[in-house]
Amino acid sequence: MDIAYREAARWLMEHDGFLILTHKRPDGDTIGCAVALCHALRSQGKTAWLLPNEDATTLFTPYLGGVLAPADFVPAHVVAVDIASQGLFPKSAEGYRDKVELCIDHHPSNEGYAQYNCVEADKAACGEIICALIKEWGPLTPQTALPLYVAVSTDTGCFMYSNTSPNTHRVAAELMDTGIDAAAVNKRHFRTKSYVRLRLEGRIMETMELHDEGRIALASITLADMEELHAREEDAEDIAAFTGQLEGVQTAVTIREVAPGECKLSVRTGAELNASKVCALLGGGGHAAASGCTVMGSVADAKAAIMGAIRQVQDNG
Amino acid sequence: MDIAYREAARWLMEHDGFLILTHKRPDGDTIGCAVALCHALRSQGKTAWLLPNEDATTLFTPYLGGVLAPADFVPAHVVAVDIASQGLFPKSAEGYRDKVELCIDHHPSNEGYAQYNCVEADKAACGEIICALIKEWGPLTPQTALPLYVAVSTDTGCFMYSNTSPNTHRVAAELMDTGIDAAAVNKRHFRTKSYVRLRLEGRIMETMELHDEGRIALASITLADMEELHAREEDAEDIAAFTGQLEGVQTAVTIREVAPGECKLSVRTGAELNASKVCALLGGGGHAAASGCTVMGSVADAKAAIMGAIRQVQDNG
Numbered sequence: 051m052d053i054a055y056r057e058a059a060r061w062l063m064e065h066d067g068f069l070i071l072t073h074k075r076p077d078g079d080t081i082g083c084a085v086a087l088c089h090a091l092r093s094q095g096k097t098a099w100l101l102p103n104e105d106a107t108t109l110f111t112p113y114l115g116g117v118l119a120p121a122d123f124v125p126a127h128v129v130a131v132d133i134a135s136q137g138l139f140p141k142s143a144e145g146y147r148d149k150v151e152l153c154i155d156h157h158p159s160n161e162g163y164a165q166y167n168c169v170e171a172d173k174a175a176c177g178e179i180i181c182a183l184i185k186e187w188g189p190l191t192p193q194t195a196l197p198l199y200v201a202v203s204t205d206t207g208c209f210m211y212s213n214t215s216p217n218t219h220r221v222a223a224e225l226m227d228t229g230i231d232a233a234a235v236n237k238r239h240f241r242t243k244s245y246v247r248l249r250l251e252g253r254i255m256e257t258m259e260l261h262d263e264g265r266i267a268l269a270s271i272t273l274a275d276m277e278e279l280h281a282r283e284e285d286a287e288d289i290a291a292f293t294g295q296l297e298g299v300q301t302a303v304t305i306r307e308v309a310p311g312e313c314k315l316s317v318r319t320g321a322e323l324n325a326s327k328v329c330a331l332l333g334g335g336g337h338a339a340a341s342g343c344t345v346m347g348s349v350a351d352a353k354a355a356i357m358g359a360i361r362q363v364q365d366n367g
Numbered sequence: 368m369d370i371a372y373r374e375a376a377r378w379l380m381e382h383d384g385f386l387i388l389t390h391k392r393p394d395g396d397t398i399g400c401a402v403a404l405c406h407a408l409r410s411q412g413k414t415a416w417l418l419p420n421e422d423a424t425t426l427f428t429p430y431l432g433g434v435l436a437p438a439d440f441v442p443a444h445v446v447a448v449d450i451a452s453q454g455l456f457p458k459s460a461e462g463y464r465d466k467v468e469l470c471i472d473h474h475p476s477n478e479g480y481a482q483y484n485c486v487e488a489d490k491a492a493c494g495e496i497i498c499a500l501i502k503e504w505g506p507l508t509p510q511t512a513l514p515l516y517v518a519v520s521t522d523t524g525c526f527m528y529s530n531t532s533p534n535t536h537r538v539a540a541e542l543m544d545t546g547i548d549a550a551a552v553n554k555r556h557f558r559t560k561s562y563v564r565l566r567l568e569g570r571i572m573e574t575m576e577l578h579d580e581g582r583i584a585l586a587s588i589t590l591a592d593m594e595e596l597h598a599r600e601e602d603a604e605d606i607a608a609f610t611g612q613l614e615g616v617q618t619a620v621t622i623r624e625v626a627p628g629e630c631k632l633s634v635r636t637g638a639e640l641n642a643s644k645v646c647a648l649l650g651g652g653g654h655a656a657a658s659g660c661t662v663m664g665s666v667a668d669a670k671a672a673i674m675g676a677i678r679q680v681q682d683n684g
Contacts, residue, residue, distance in 0.1 A: 209526045209539070210557055212550035219540035222526070223533040233529035240527055244614045245572075245581065252569030255562075264562065297561045 051166055055179055058152060058168040059186035062091065067126030068098040069119060071150070073133040074140045076103050078204025078239065080132035081110045083154070083180045085197035087131060088117045090184035093191070099123050103140045107284075109239070113197050127151050132176040135161040154179055174213035177201025181221050195228040200235055208240045246285045251292050253279065254304075258293075259353065266360065269293040270305040270349045290316035290340075301325075301360065305352045313345045313352035323363060331359040368483055372496055375469060375485040376503035379408065384443030385415040386436060388467065390450040391457045393420050395521025395556065397449035398427045400471070400497045402514035404448060405434045407501035410508070416440050420457045426556070430514050444468050449493040452478040471496055491530035494518025495538050512545040517552055525557045563602045568609050570596065571621075575610075576670065583677065586610040587622040587666045607633035607657075618642075618677065622669045630662045630669035640680060648676040 053061070062068070070088055072080040084100045091098035099119030106114070119125075130150045133139065134157035139147055153164035156179060158171040170179050177198045184194055202221055206214045209222070226232050253275050259268040271286060279285075286306065293302040300320040308314050315332070318340050319325040325341035332355055334343020345352040370378070379385070387405055389397040401417045408415035416436030423431070436442075447467045450456065451474035456464055470481035473496060475488040487496050494515045501511055519538055523531045526539070543549050570592050576585040588603060596602075603623065610619040617637040625631050632649070635657050636642040642658035649672055651660020662669040 210550075210553045214543075214549065216540040216543040219536040219543065223536035223540070226531075226533040226536065232531065233527075236527045241612050242614050243612050245577070248568075248572045248613065251565075252572035255565045255569035256573065260562070295558050295560050296565065297559045 052162070053166045053168050055154075055168055055170070055183045056186060058154060058166065059183045061152060061166060062096075062129075062183075063094065063187070065127050066096050067124075068096065069123065069125030069128050069146070070098060070100050071128065071130045071133060071139065071143045071146060072100065072103045072106075073138045074103075075105045076110065076140070078110070079175050079177055079201045081106065081113060082197040082199070082201030082204070083131040083176045085113050085117055086177070086180055086184065086194045086201070087129070087154075089191075089193045089197075090187060093194075094187050099125075101143055101146070104142050105140055110200075112238075113200060129154070130164060131180065132156070134159050136163050154183070172215070174211075174215055174218045175202045175205035177205065178217055178221050181224070190224060190228050192228045192230050195225040196230045196235070199225045199230055199232055200239070203232075203235060204239055208236060244285060246279055246281050249279045250275070250281050250285055250289070254289070254292065260299075261357070264298050265300045266303070266357075267293055267296055267299045267301070268303045268305065268353050268356070270307070270353070272307045272349055273310065290318060294318045303356050305349055305356075307349055307352075311346060311348065313347065313349060315343050315345060315352060315356055317341050317343070317356070323360065327363045328356070328359045331362060332356070369479070370483045370485050372471070372485055372487070372500045373503060375471060375483065376500045378469060378483060379413075379446075379500075380411065380504070382444050383413050384441075385413065386440065386442030386445050386463070387415060387417050388445065388447045388450060388456065388460045388463060389417065389420050389423075390455045391420075392422045393427065393457070394449075395427070396492050396494055396518045398423065398430060399514040399516070399518030399521070400448040400493045402430050402434055403494070403497055403501065403511045403518070404446070404471075406508075406510045406514075407504060410511075411504050416442075418460055418463070421459050422457055427517075429555075430517060446471070447481060448497065449473070451476050453480050471500070489532070491528075491532055491535045492519045492522035494522065495534055498538050498541070507541060507545050509545045509547050512542040513547045513552070516542045516547055516549055517556070520549075520552060521556055525553060561602060563596055563598050566596045567592070567598050567602055567606070571606070571609065578674070581615050582617045583620070583674075584610055584613055584616045584618070585620045585622065585670050585673070587624070587670070589624045589666055590627065607635060611635045620673050622666055622673075624666055628663060628665065630664065630666060631659065632662060632669060632673055633657070633659050634673070640677065644680045645673070645676045648679060649673070 070084045072084045088098045100117045102118045128146050128149050130153040136147050150164040152166045154168045156170055156173040156176045160169045173179055181198050254269045290304040293304045301323050302318045304316045306314045317325040324338050326336050326338050329335055329341035329343040332343040336342055345355045387401045389401045405415045417434045419435045445463050445466050447470040453464050467481040469483045471485045473487055473490040473493045477486045490496055498515050571586045607621040610621045618640050619635045621633045623631045634642040634646055641655050643653050643655050646652055646658035646660040649660040653659055662672045
């Protein structure tokens with residue numbers, strides 16, 4: 051059943067003994083929402099805990115003090131935040147797949163798997179919904195505002211991405227009104243990069259090929275690069291965005307050698323080229339502005355293949 | 368005379384024929400404020416122009432359509448926005464140094480050189496003041512909101528720096544309410560980097576030295592690097608901030624070889640080391656967290672000198 055955030059707030063006040071679930075490979079939004087909801091419920095005299103999530107990285111450790119459920123906690127009610135589908139439950143939550151009574155989420159793709167589903171797909175972050183919900187019970191406090199600021203800022207790339215709305219900024223203002231150190235959160239999440247990640251970005255720049263007076267960029271990371279720089283998978287995460295920020299580049303191709311003789315390609319394009327058409331020629335697909343495909347062969351093979359596909363789409367439209 | 372923004376708004380309505388000045392090496396705040404004020408004055412039936420600024424880079428060209436004063440424009444009144452002192456006037460404005468009637472600014476260091484000075488030092492961007500001022504005359508429009516969004520977002524690093532306040536976010540929300548494409552502004556100003564700049568950053572990472580298990584980073588750019596990468600001075604601007612974002616690094620030293628045998632050093636430190644004390648040992652100075660000095664010698668000499676100074680301060684406090 052679909053419900054509004056006010057009904058969700060009421061339902062929570064009518065019950066007690068909550069376990070709050072976060073999604074697989076948790077980000078700032080799911081963690082921030084869960085932590086804020088937990089503190090807000092406790093401030094209303096309720097018992098509430100977060101289910102420990104085995105995927106959580108140390109990036110979020112500072113926010114998790116005192117909220118992780120002890121192993122012997124037996125919940126009366128299970129709540130999911132920012133989890134669009136049961137397939138996105140972490141391993142630790144598998145036993146709760148069919149036991150979620152309330153799901154609060156902002157993904158348009160939410161599958162409505164809970165008994166009560168509170169989904170607002172127009173919100174940039176689930177944190178915006180949780181903020182409105184807990185204000186039904188009383189004013190924001192630094193304890194609830196800080197994790198919600200983490201939620202809202204990380205899901206919008208610090209208010210930079212196109213999902214950022216006027217409401218996002220209004221929520222950020224209200225959270226900051228409580229006196230939280232938002233600048234410290236920004237420093238931690240947006241102004242800090244690992245040595246290995248920066249070496250990897252440097253390597254990409256050293257080996258980048260430009261074509262058509264710089265309008266096409268071919269970036270690549272080989273298995274040898276990854277090994278030499280002691281890079282892990284997470285160091286290469288979203289590396290296509292790095293290539294995509296290059297000034298004047300209309301078509302940014304990022305090639306990852308993922309196994310000997312196997313390359314994954316990410317293609318980002320501007321209005322002048324359809325990335326989906328380019329990747330379709332190599333058996334891949336996606337959106338007009340961002341698509342992907344796999345080429346069996348070396349990085350050199352992948353470069354030749356993608357340039358061939360780009361030329362074909364340029365010539366034939 | 369110090370005046371509040373409401374008085375400034377009234378004064379502007381009582382006069383006509385305005386020339387608006389921006390500061391030397393103009394940034395998004397001074398340009399955005401000047402453009403927004405110009406459009407807002409015109410919407411009230413006034414004649415208003417911006418004085419062309421010889422330092423303005425092409426980054427801001429999109430916002431300047433139709434607002435630059437023709438050579439034969441004779442102003443009746445001169446207004447300065449975001450200019451803290453007469454020393455910050457661009458060359459083109461030198462004839463107006465003692466003719467500014469109204470100055471609107473947010474710098475605590477504002478010298479009060481105008482007849483009427485409207486200074487709000489608690490604002491992150493001068494754009495926040497201009498926003499309040501032009502709302503005295505009527506609602507925001509996309510034409511005034513877009514340059515003001517440029518002003519507010521660029522002066523806060525897209526709401527990332529510690530100067531960002533709840534008011535900054537509230538202003539951003541109001542500006543976005545007009546329907547402007549804030550994401551396009553963010554893309555242009557925060558998600559675009561030049562090829563040369565990224566090559567330079569990559570070179571820094573390739574040649575960086577780490578000491579004390581990665582707590583001290585020594586980064587350097589040689590004259591040969593600059594030449595090989597065809598880098599201009601502006602490509603190396605604020606390069607110390609790049610080194611400063613390294614995860615786990617407490618002391619970030621950035622060495623620029625500025626002439627054969629002459630290196631400029633920038634030192635950024637955390638709480639465990641006083642950068643000012645370190646640089647004082649080499650004849651430089653600054654703040655506890657960010658200081659600088661010059662070493663006559665090669666990059667290798669500069670590295671040896673700064674490591675010696677760091678060790679001395681570490682040992683003696």
